[in-house]
Amino acid sequence: SLNARLGGDEVVAKATKSFYAKVLKDETLKPFFKNVDMAKQTKKQTDFNIFAFGGSEKWYGRKLTEVHKYMGVSNANFDKVGEYFSESLRELGVSEDLIREVEQCNEKYRSVVVTI
Protein backbone atom coordinates (compact mmCIF):
# COMPACT_ATOMS: atom_id res chain seq x y z
CA SER A 1 0.00 0.00 0.00
CA LEU A 2 0.96 3.65 -0.28
CA ASN A 3 0.94 3.69 3.53
CA ALA A 4 3.64 1.02 3.64
CA ARG A 5 5.69 2.70 0.92
CA LEU A 6 5.60 5.98 2.87
CA GLY A 7 7.27 4.14 5.73
CA GLY A 8 4.23 2.90 7.62
CA ASP A 9 1.95 4.19 10.37
CA GLU A 10 4.80 5.83 12.27
CA VAL A 11 5.83 8.07 9.37
CA VAL A 12 2.22 9.01 8.63
CA ALA A 13 1.70 9.85 12.33
CA LYS A 14 4.82 12.05 12.38
CA ALA A 15 3.81 13.81 9.17
CA THR A 16 0.28 14.46 10.46
CA LYS A 17 1.62 15.94 13.69
CA SER A 18 4.05 18.27 11.93
CA PHE A 19 1.34 19.13 9.39
CA TYR A 20 -1.01 20.47 12.09
CA ALA A 21 1.76 22.61 13.55
CA LYS A 22 1.98 24.30 10.14
CA VAL A 23 -1.80 24.58 9.77
CA LEU A 24 -2.11 26.30 13.16
CA LYS A 25 0.60 28.84 12.22
CA ASP A 26 -1.40 29.84 9.15
CA GLU A 27 -3.75 32.72 9.88
CA THR A 28 -6.15 31.63 7.12
CA LEU A 29 -6.50 28.08 8.53
CA LYS A 30 -6.14 28.57 12.27
CA PRO A 31 -9.73 29.87 12.77
CA PHE A 32 -11.22 26.57 11.53
CA PHE A 33 -9.60 24.76 14.45
CA LYS A 34 -10.36 27.34 17.14
CA ASN A 35 -12.67 25.06 19.16
CA VAL A 36 -11.09 21.76 18.20
CA ASP A 37 -9.17 19.48 20.57
CA MET A 38 -6.00 19.16 18.52
CA ALA A 39 -4.69 16.09 20.31
CA LYS A 40 -7.86 14.20 19.37
CA GLN A 41 -7.91 15.73 15.91
CA THR A 42 -4.32 14.68 15.24
CA LYS A 43 -5.16 11.12 16.26
CA LYS A 44 -8.29 11.05 14.04
CA GLN A 45 -6.50 12.54 11.06
CA THR A 46 -3.64 10.09 11.47
CA ASP A 47 -6.08 7.16 11.51
CA PHE A 48 -7.91 8.54 8.51
CA ASN A 49 -4.70 9.09 6.54
CA ILE A 50 -3.53 5.54 7.26
CA PHE A 51 -6.90 4.32 5.97
CA ALA A 52 -6.86 6.61 2.90
CA PHE A 53 -3.33 5.42 2.05
CA GLY A 54 -4.45 1.81 2.19
CA GLY A 55 -2.86 0.92 5.53
CA SER A 56 -6.11 -0.14 7.19
CA GLU A 57 -9.40 -1.57 6.00
CA LYS A 58 -11.85 0.75 7.60
CA TRP A 59 -12.40 4.28 8.86
CA TYR A 60 -14.36 4.25 12.11
CA GLY A 61 -14.87 8.02 12.34
CA ARG A 62 -17.54 10.31 10.98
CA LYS A 63 -18.36 10.73 7.29
CA LEU A 64 -16.20 13.45 5.76
CA THR A 65 -19.19 15.07 4.06
CA GLU A 66 -20.94 15.48 7.42
CA VAL A 67 -17.80 16.66 9.21
CA HIS A 68 -17.04 19.50 6.78
CA LYS A 69 -20.60 20.34 5.74
CA TYR A 70 -21.07 23.75 7.44
CA MET A 71 -17.39 24.63 7.75
CA GLY A 72 -17.15 26.75 4.63
CA VAL A 73 -13.85 25.35 3.35
CA SER A 74 -12.74 26.96 0.07
CA ASN A 75 -10.55 25.54 -2.68
CA ALA A 76 -7.77 27.88 -1.50
CA ASN A 77 -8.06 26.43 2.04
CA PHE A 78 -7.97 22.92 0.63
CA ASP A 79 -4.89 23.67 -1.50
CA LYS A 80 -3.01 25.16 1.48
CA VAL A 81 -3.77 22.15 3.64
CA GLY A 82 -2.45 19.87 0.89
CA GLU A 83 0.72 21.92 0.50
CA TYR A 84 1.45 21.73 4.23
CA PHE A 85 0.99 17.99 4.26
CA SER A 86 3.36 17.63 1.31
CA GLU A 87 5.91 19.88 3.05
CA SER A 88 5.73 17.74 6.16
CA LEU A 89 6.33 14.58 4.13
CA ARG A 90 9.25 16.25 2.34
CA GLU A 91 10.82 17.20 5.66
CA LEU A 92 10.64 13.54 6.68
CA GLY A 93 12.56 12.56 3.54
CA VAL A 94 9.66 11.14 1.53
CA SER A 95 10.36 11.09 -2.22
CA GLU A 96 8.66 13.45 -4.66
CA ASP A 97 7.04 10.49 -6.45
CA LEU A 98 5.33 9.35 -3.27
CA ILE A 99 4.35 12.91 -2.38
CA ARG A 100 2.63 13.13 -5.76
CA GLU A 101 0.72 9.94 -4.99
CA VAL A 102 -0.42 11.37 -1.67
CA GLU A 103 -1.56 14.55 -3.44
CA GLN A 104 -3.59 12.48 -5.91
CA CYS A 105 -5.14 10.58 -3.04
CA ASN A 106 -6.11 13.80 -1.21
CA GLU A 107 -7.62 15.19 -4.38
CA LYS A 108 -10.39 12.56 -4.16
CA TYR A 109 -11.74 14.33 -1.07
CA ARG A 110 -11.86 17.85 -2.51
CA SER A 111 -15.50 17.66 -3.57
CA VAL A 112 -16.70 16.52 -0.13
CA VAL A 113 -14.58 18.94 1.90
CA VAL A 114 -14.89 22.13 -0.19
CA THR A 115 -18.32 23.73 0.17
CA ILE A 116 -17.80 27.34 -0.95
Ligand code: HEM
Ligand atom coordinates in the same frame (compact mmCIF):
# COMPACT_ATOMS: atom_id res chain seq x y z
C1 HEM B 1 -12.12 17.02 10.87
C2 HEM B 1 -10.37 14.74 7.00
C3 HEM B 1 -9.55 18.96 4.79
C4 HEM B 1 -11.04 21.24 8.75
C5 HEM B 1 -11.70 16.04 10.01
C6 HEM B 1 -11.68 14.62 10.33
C7 HEM B 1 -11.19 13.99 9.24
C8 HEM B 1 -10.89 15.00 8.24
C9 HEM B 1 -10.97 12.50 9.07
C10 HEM B 1 -12.14 13.97 11.65
C11 HEM B 1 -13.54 13.41 11.50
C12 HEM B 1 -14.12 12.86 12.78
O1 HEM B 1 -14.30 13.64 13.74
O2 HEM B 1 -14.41 11.66 12.83
C13 HEM B 1 -10.02 15.68 6.04
C14 HEM B 1 -9.43 15.37 4.75
C15 HEM B 1 -9.20 16.57 4.12
C16 HEM B 1 -9.64 17.60 5.04
C17 HEM B 1 -9.14 13.98 4.23
C18 HEM B 1 -8.59 16.86 2.78
C19 HEM B 1 -8.01 15.95 2.01
C20 HEM B 1 -9.88 19.95 5.66
C21 HEM B 1 -9.70 21.36 5.42
C22 HEM B 1 -10.12 22.01 6.54
C23 HEM B 1 -10.56 20.99 7.48
C24 HEM B 1 -9.16 21.94 4.12
C25 HEM B 1 -10.15 23.45 6.88
C26 HEM B 1 -9.42 24.37 6.28
C27 HEM B 1 -11.44 20.30 9.66
C28 HEM B 1 -11.87 20.61 11.03
C29 HEM B 1 -12.18 19.40 11.63
C30 HEM B 1 -11.95 18.36 10.63
C31 HEM B 1 -11.94 22.00 11.65
C32 HEM B 1 -12.68 19.20 13.07
C33 HEM B 1 -14.16 19.05 13.14
C34 HEM B 1 -14.64 18.91 14.57
O3 HEM B 1 -14.14 18.05 15.31
O4 HEM B 1 -15.50 19.69 14.94
N1 HEM B 1 -11.22 16.23 8.74
N2 HEM B 1 -10.15 17.03 6.18
N3 HEM B 1 -10.41 19.76 6.92
N4 HEM B 1 -11.51 18.95 9.47
FE1 HEM B 1 -10.91 18.00 7.80
